Amino acid sequence: MAQRGLVMSSYELVYAAGESRPFLKETLPFCGGLEKRTVLGGMTAGFIRSVLECPFEYVKVRRMTEQSWRVLDLYKGFSTLAPRSTLILTSFFVQVDCIQRNSSIMDDSKLGQFLASGTAALISYWLVWPFEVLRNVTQAGVAGSGNTTVERARFIYGRFGVLGFYRGILAGSQSVFLRNGTSMIVMLAFQRHLTDKGFREETEF
Numbered sequence: 587m588a589q590r591g592l593v594m595s596s597y598e599l600v601y602a603a604g605e606s607r608p609f610l611k612e613t614l615p616f617c618g619g620l621e622k623r624t625v626l627g628g629m630t631a632g633f634i635r636s637v638l639e640c641p642f643e644y645v646k647v648r649r650m651t652e653q654s655w656r657v658l659d660l661y662k663g664f665s666t667l668a669p670r671s672t673l674i675l676t677s678f679f680v681q682v683d684c685i686q687r688n689s690s691i692m693d694d695s696k697l698g699q700f701l702a703s704g705t706a707a708l709i710s711y712w713l714v715w716p717f718e719v720l721r722n723v724t725q726a727g728v729a730g731s732g733n734t735t736v737e738r739a740r741f742i743y744g745r746f747g748v749l750g751f752y753r754g755i756l757a758g759s760q761s762v763f764l765r766n767g768t769s770m771i772v773m774l775a776f777q778r779h780l781t782d783k784g785f786r787e788e789t790e791f
Contacts, residue, residue, distance in 0.1 A: 597628060633672060678766070716739075
């Protein structure tokens, strides 16, 4: 929980920093009003999540497959985990930003905030699930899967076809709503704190 709160808060720090940097508040062309700071904040949060999460994910996968683990290998699989986490969080925050700007579902409603956050997270996870499969194969050290990401992708496709990149997606999706809904509550609390301290403009939350 603390890890997710830290990741969410890192996004908010970057977003709040954009208040005093006009170029970060500029909108991206053909993106319906999406600001640069939203994307940058999502990418920053994704990188921080990758750094924090990789050792725990590595140990989890090794223990689940009844294999030993080494301290020197704690960041094994980082090359696939980093783009996965960055894409998840960037996509997530872009969707939440779009919901905030185009609807009132998150206005003064914790249930609306929870549902919007859960839906955005679920869509984001589905988009990047192939990276999740590749990360698991890498960290588990599956025999015959190869030594590079491309080789592992070919291994998965050869054994399971396209659907192989989405193995386990239903089970993995079950807890997304709860985890990310709770994380949203932490982020909103941090927003209110920054607003009270004068570091952020008043928000609708």
